[in-house]
Amino acid sequence: MNISKVFIAGDHAAYDLKNKCKEILANLGFEVIDLGTDSPDISVDYPDFAYELSKKVLETKDSYGVLICGTGIGISIAANRNAGIRCALCHDSFTAKMAREHNDANVLCFGSRVVGIGVVEDMCKVFFNTEFACGRHERRVKKLNSCLN
Ligand code: RB5
Numbered sequence: 389m390n391i392s393k394v395f396i397a398g399d400h401a402a403y404d405l406k407n408k409c410k411e412i413l414a415n416l417g418f419e420v421i422d423l424g425t426d427s428p429d430i431s432v433d434y435p436d437f438a439y440e441l442s443k444k445v446l447e448t449k450d451s452y453g454v455l456i457c458g459t460g461i462g463i464s465i466a467a468n469r470n471a472g473i474r475c476a477l478c479h480d481s482f483t484a485k486m487a488r489e490h491n492d493a494n495v496l497c498f499g500s501r502v503v504g505i506g507v508v509e510d511m512c513k514v515f516f517n518t519e520f521a522c523g524r525h526e527r528r529v530k531k532l533n534s535c536l537n
Contacts, residue, residue, distance in 0.1 A: 389519060392450040394418045397437040398463065398500070402456035403428035405500040405508065409454060412512050438466030442473045445494055452516070453495035460499035467495055471533055479503065484511040488518035490525050 394413050398406045403425060413420045423440050425432045434457040445453045453475075457463035460477045467475035475495035476487030479502065487493035496515045498508065520529075 389516060390450050391418060391452055391516060393421055393448055394452050394454060394516070395421050395423055395441050395444045395448075396454040396456075397423040397441040398425065398456035399432050399434040399437060399458070400425055400428050400430060401458035402463075402500045405505070406456050408505050409456070409508055409512065412509050413454070413516075416512065416516060418516070434463040435466040438463045438475075439470070441495070442467050442470035442475075446470065446472050454512075455495055455497045456500050458499055458501045460497045460502060464495075464497040467497070474529070474532065478511055478515070480507060481510040481514045484515040485518050488515055489521045490528075492520040492525070492529050 396406060396410060410420050410422060424437060438455060441453045441455055445451050455463045455467055455475060464475045464477040467473050473495055474491055474493045475497050476491060476493035477497045478484040478487055484496060496511060
């Protein structure tokens, strides 16, 4: 994969795991840009962070994203409302691999109250090292955009 930057963002529930995930990504050699939130103590709204990260991923060539909230559900729903964002809520290295191989996901998402740091490390390694398989999957991924109104 050709990766220029990895943007990362999450809400207050994600703060601690986001910091750990930043370290993992930096150790994998990526330029990591943290778009917040910056405190676990101030309650914030996950759509704000999903929209900000989606904008950055869409406007920055070859960039990818990581989004985290308590479950991963809210923030992935919000991100996927942006045409061109394919945000995959993953739970393990298998789903992270499939998200890239079959769905050409450009944003990896998980829940801080769902997965631990070991699983996050596995998911990051596999997600950012798996190419899109193209072939029949290309046709399907193209339909994701054409279905938007
Ligand atoms: C915040 O308490 C929580 O609702 C949020 O992080 C997320 O899990 C929503 O989907």
